[in-house]
Amino acid sequence: MxxxxxxxxxxxxxxxxxxxxxxxxxxxxxxxxxxxxxxxxxxxxxxxxxxxxxxxxxxxxxxxxxxxxxxxxxxxxxxxxxxxxxxxxxxxxxxxxxxxxxxxxxxxxxxxxxxxxxxxxxxxxxxxxxxxxxxxxxxxxxxxxxxxxxxxxxxxxxxxxxxxxxxxxxxxxxxxxxxxxxxxxxxxxxxxxxxxxxxxxxxxxxxxxxxxxxxxxxxxxxxxxxxxxxxxxxxxxxxxxxxxxxxxxxxxxxxxxxxxxxxxxxxxxxxxxxxxxxxxxxxxxxxxxxxxxxxxxxxxxxxxxxxxxxxxxxxxxxxxxxxxxxxxxxxxxxxISAREDRQSLYTVVTLDRGNLTTRVLWARTEADASVSVPALAPQARLIDQTGAEQLIEPVDGQYTLTLPGARCADKRGCIIGGPTYLLVEEAGSASSPAESAVSAPDEPRAATNLGNTPTPLLTATPTLS
Structure with a gap:
């Protein structure tokens, strides 16, 4: 001992x-x-x-x-x-x-x-x-x-x-x-x-x-x-x-x-x-x-x-x-603060960590989901749930990712989302100035406009290794 x-x-x-x-x-x-x-x-x-x-x-x-x-x-x-x-x-x-x-x-x-x-x-x-x-x-x-x-x-x-x-x-x-x-x-x-x-x-x-x-x-x-x-x-x-x-x-x-x-x-x-x-x-x-x-x-x-x-x-x-x-x-x-953006096909949770920002992303249904998020830094670490990672760069200020669909094998439906990815950037806060602590809204709150980009500019398709 x-x-x-x-x-x-x-x-x-x-x-x-x-x-x-x-x-x-x-x-x-x-x-x-x-x-x-x-x-x-x-x-x-x-x-x-x-x-x-x-x-x-x-x-x-x-x-x-x-x-x-x-x-x-x-x-x-x-x-x-x-x-x-x-x-x-x-x-x-x-x-x-x-x-x-x-x-x-x-x-x-x-x-x-x-x-x-x-x-x-x-x-x-x-x-x-x-x-x-x-x-x-x-x-x-x-x-x-x-x-x-x-x-x-x-x-x-x-x-x-x-x-x-x-x-x-x-x-x-x-x-x-x-x-x-x-x-x-x-x-x-x-x-x-x-x-x-x-x-x-x-x-x-x-x-x-x-x-x-x-x-x-x-x-x-x-x-x-x-x-x-x-x-x-x-x-x-x-x-x-x-x-x-x-x-x-x-x-x-x-x-x-x-x-x-x-x-x-x-x-x-x-x-x-x-x-x-x-x-x-x-x-x-x-x-x-x-x-x-x-x-x-x-x-x-x-x-x-x-x-x-x-x-x-x-x-x-x-x-x-x-x-x-x-x-x-x-x-x-x-x-420091965290917020959920839940869309029909995917969820993004943004964690403001001061000089770091982690975005946690997954598909909510069996369908693959395309997600575009604004870049906060010249490059980001894209990490899959096994820990394998790659560096990706934005195009015109956006990362566009294709998230694999969930397995949804349980009789109750999609009880757990699809494979989960982390997008980690060294950058300033991604939250609004009013947010200074981990907060709990009554409804999911979108702090950034995720997934509304008219045309995907860069596709980094996550794959499980």
Whole structure:
């Protein structure tokens, strides 16, 4: 482990610190690859049932080894903890998803088992972990596969409130995140939760007991801005303005020859998984997400036939999505503002990075799409989603590209766009003077007139190598 740490430190010393906005769930499972890829933050699960399996005086320090945190720190990667999973001794409900016993007792009462646990774990990691997500996906109904919370919305609010108060007793600077919501399992969950929260007279002075909203968005690229914008609109309807994180996003493939699946819910190729990451991260930035993370870094303990979410396989070989992730951390980093221009046949997301501009382009349908964009510099790097690149020059101030159509093999249609390309220029800002931060419009905003050139002047046809 010492040698790994030295290597990670040497990797970190060779370049700029990673952009904190781009993360990966459980990057510790291949810390060297995470350092090389520039992962800025990672989420680690803290199972209450594993930390205290036998009672409130128990503590299993091996559940989250210090080495994981040390390696993250060496790479400049922030760790965000997630607390969940009731131990059997602490609930009268089902172990794992049951409501903790004593949840409505005062926070300082020893009978409030959840408060006592939160104080202990948050206090133990002050300065090493200062962000905590409280539970996971409570919007999945208890009688549904994958359910992790068997309490009501009201009981989840109480769980969150107790965690917020107990955590602040030991770490006044702590940031508390709402549990990641799936959106599709219960589209009304956030609204129902906020109705309860805003009726609590003690809520306003504590920001209603949460600082960040967390989302989990999968499979369909264009639902990323849709869900983020709907979430923001819901917050606004209740008079709230909170940062939004996409804590999990991915489109696991069902056609990896090294991981066969007899049946899959979605028809997604390895190349589409890579394209999805490039598209979803760009769209999340354009919709104003503060941070985005891929779920997950590496497939560990994955039963045969289950969806392979990892961008690294169990044998540590890399799926094409790993290369796409490296493109994100290299060419989306330092984004100041981002905006989406969505046309009928293609999408362009423009990332203003100060003296650099990255445009992310893909076809939305099965048809090839011709796209003309104004040049910002005498030449540009055209990079495909494998990382292969070429230098191209504009003609009469325009680049005209032909984007290959999407595969659209899923029964639901074109859930993921076609092969994704990056057009990177060293130039001034491509955004309007009014834009100074990553912003989130209610509708996609076109900052430049893309695709309205009467005649293509230069054709650079992207081809996959």
């Amino acid at each position: 010492f040698i790994v740490s030295l290597f990670i430190r040497s990797v970190a010393a060779q370049g700029l610190p990673p952009d904190i906005r781009f993360g990966a769930v459980e990057a510790f499972r291949d810390p060297v690859a995470a350092a090389e890829a520039g992962v800025g933050w990672e989420r680690i699960l803290f199972y209450w049932s594993e930390l205290q399996p036998n009672g409130p005086d128990d503590w299993n320090g091996y559940h989250v080894p210090d080495d994981w945190l040390n390696l993250a720190a060496a790479a400049g990667r922030e760790v965000v903890g997630l607390l969940k999973h009731s131990p059997a001794w602490a609930t009268d409900g089902p172990p794992g998803c049951g409501v903790p016993r004593g949840l409505y007792l005062p926070v300082d009462d020893p009978g409030n088992l959840w408060a006592t646990f939160v104080r202990r774990v948050v206090g133990m990691y002050v300065g090493r972990i200062d962000r905590w997500i409280i539970w996971n996906e409570p919007d999945i109904a208890p009688d549904t596969y994958g359910a992790e919370w068997c309490g009501s919305v009201e009981e989840y609010y109480q769980l969150l409130k107790v965690a917020y108060l107990a955590a602040h007793q030991v770490n006044p600077g702590v940031t508390i995140h709402l549990a990641g919501l799936t959106y599709w399992h219960d589209r009304s969950y956030l609204r129902r939760f906020l109705t309860i929260a805003t009726q609590d007279p003690t809520g306003p002075e504590h920001g209603y007991y949460f600082d960040v909203v967390s989302l989990h968005i999968y499979f369909r690229s264009e639902t990323v801005p849709q869900i983020i914008n709907e979430t923001r609109a819901t917050l606004t309807a209740y008079g709230l303005n909170k940062p939004i994180w996409v804590n999990e996003t991915n489109a696991p493939p069902n056609s990896d020859p090294q991981w066969p699946m007899a049946a899959a819910n979605y028809e997604i190729s390895l190349e589409e998984q890579a394209g999805f990451l490039l598209q979803s991260f760009a769209l999340a930035l354009s919709a104003g997400a503060e941070r985005v993370a891929v779920y997950k870094w590496l497939d560990n303990d994955l039963p045969p036939g289950f969806e392979p979410f990892g961008i690294i396989r169990p044998d540590f070989s890399h799926r094409p999505a790993y290369d796409a992730y490296r493109l994100i951390t290299a060419h989306y980093a330092a984004t």
